[in-house]
Amino acid sequence: xxxxxxxxxxxxxxxxxxxxxxxxxxxxxxxxxxxxxxxxxxxxxxxxxxxxxxxxxxxxxxxxxxxxxxxxxxxxxxxxxxxxxxxxxxxxxxxxxxxxxxxxxxxxxxxxxxxxxxxxxxxxxxxxxxxxxxxxxxxxxxxxxxxxxxxxxxxxxxxxxxxxxxxxxxxxxxxxxxxxxxxxxxxxxxxxxxxxxxxxxxxxxxxxx
Amino acid sequence: xxxxxxxxxxxxxxxxxxxxxxxxxxxxxxxxxxxxxxxxxxxxxxxxxxxxxxxxxxxxxxxxxxxxxxxxxxxxxxxxxxxxxxxxxxxxxxxxxxxxxxxxxxxxxxxxxxxxxxxxxxxxxxxxxxxxxxxxxxxxxxxxxxxxxxxxxxxxxxxxxxxxxxxxxxxxxxxxxxxxxxxxxxxxxxxxxxxxxxxxxxxxxxxxx
Numbered sequence: 001x002x003x004x005x006x007x008x009x010x011x012x013x014x015x016x017x018x019x020x021x022x023x024x025x026x027x028x029x030x031x032x033x034x035x036x037x038x039x040x041x042x043x044x045x046x047x048x049x050x051x052x053x054x055x056x057x058x059x060x061x062x063x064x065x066x067x068x069x070x071x072x073x074x075x076x077x078x079x080x081x082x083x084x085x086x087x088x089x090x091x092x093x094x095x096x097x098x099x100x101x102x103x104x105x106x107x108x109x110x111x112x113x114x115x116x117x118x119x120x121x122x123x124x125x126x127x128x129x130x131x132x133x134x135x136x137x138x139x140x141x142x143x144x145x146x147x148x149x150x151x152x153x154x155x156x157x158x159x160x161x162x163x164x165x166x167x168x169x170x171x172x173x174x175x176x177x178x179x180x181x182x183x184x185x186x187x188x189x190x191x192x193x194x195x196x197x198x199x200x201x202x203x204x205x206x207x208x209x
Numbered sequence: 210x211x212x213x214x215x216x217x218x219x220x221x222x223x224x225x226x227x228x229x230x231x232x233x234x235x236x237x238x239x240x241x242x243x244x245x246x247x248x249x250x251x252x253x254x255x256x257x258x259x260x261x262x263x264x265x266x267x268x269x270x271x272x273x274x275x276x277x278x279x280x281x282x283x284x285x286x287x288x289x290x291x292x293x294x295x296x297x298x299x300x301x302x303x304x305x306x307x308x309x310x311x312x313x314x315x316x317x318x319x320x321x322x323x324x325x326x327x328x329x330x331x332x333x334x335x336x337x338x339x340x341x342x343x344x345x346x347x348x349x350x351x352x353x354x355x356x357x358x359x360x361x362x363x364x365x366x367x368x369x370x371x372x373x374x375x376x377x378x379x380x381x382x383x384x385x386x387x388x389x390x391x392x393x394x395x396x397x398x399x400x401x402x403x404x405x406x407x408x409x410x411x412x413x414x415x416x417x418x
Binding site: 045046047048050071072073074075077078088089090091092095096098099 | 254255256257259280281282283284286287297298299300301304305307308
């Protein structure tokens with residue numbers, strides 16, 4: 001797959017978090033400027049993830065926005081998603097690449113210099129770098145990096161990269177200013193009263209940079 | 210894949226449970242008569258499961274015993290295991306069949322008449338039926354079936370079937386007597402002082418039937 005637009009990368013929270021409905025919230029986020037969506041699949045049985053995931057896939061296909069599946073390579077294959085995002089504790093990236101074939105996107109979470117330098121750009125399409133700030137949405141996350149060290153990691157990254165972890169409308173401009181390809185957002189979208197407006201405000205932090 | 214010998218089906222416990230080593234215990238179980246092994250993958254990162262799984266796969270390949278992976282279709286594909294075993298809450302069986310291709314074994318857990326009757330023998334190679342007795346090794350297990358109701362389910366099963374759940378050396382003969390294809394064992398092997406002797410005693414319950 002050709003590289004997508006990573007500018008504003010939505011990572012979904014538990015569906016129950018979205019007060020105005022899960023699919024409705026994703027659609028509002030896309031209307032506000034989200035350019036790619038990761039269906040993060042913490043909690044629930046795999047059957048539930050699959051059934052919800054089919055609905056997310058069909059929605060995003062209609063909207064023309066790529067769908068990335070978190071962690072579960074089998075779920076990504078079952079849904080024929082556009083890609084999969086793995087962490088350092090998941091199957092090795094070359095193994096995942098073999099399973100998904102050459103046309104799907106492969107993202108990898110990184111949180112320090114060693115992990116960024118170890119990225120093989122012939123295998124991995126993009127990396128997440130984070131957490132930038134302390135985050136509540138992911139348990140057992142590594143220590144926060146901060147905006148200054150983020151810029152150093154971005155400069156080393158051999159592939160497109162998205163910063164993740166506690167980024168808000170207020171901090172988005174400083175994060176975009178580090179040179180990241182995009183910002184990945186969980187809570188600042190999922191807990192927003194107006195998700196479309198939040199997405200627009202987050203993205204404007206990039207446009208204004 | 211042609212149907213394997215399901216007579217004595219070992220389901221592995223957490224590697225740390227095996228006092229004499231994980232691989233050593235599997236090898237002893239096979240020496241005692243285990244005919245197929247499911248690498249049950251509760252706990253640990255997927256990377257750890259993959260790394261331990263490669264060692265189990267290589268051991269079983271050398272011993273000529275099939276390896277089944279629990280739940281994780283991606284791990285089964287990554288390890289090129291002989292099959293995968295899924296539960297009712299996992300990806301639908303036809304989806305898993307599509308992902309694994311026609312040559313790998315597909316097992317499905319069932320625990321009642323409706324689930325047994327719903328099995329599509331063109332998709333599923335074998336079923337687990339259980340828990341026969343109350344079990345400590347699986348959280349959130351359905352209520353125990355008992356040996357009498359097990360026999361009724363076995364009679365309905367359209368594919369080879371293994372009984373699972375709390376089966377011991379003492380109860381194995383009665384379970385084999387229900388007509389099951391095999392018995393699946395977790396604790397009566399993993400907590401045995403002499404795993405090879407326990408496997409032999411379990412299997413003799415089948416030979417004597």
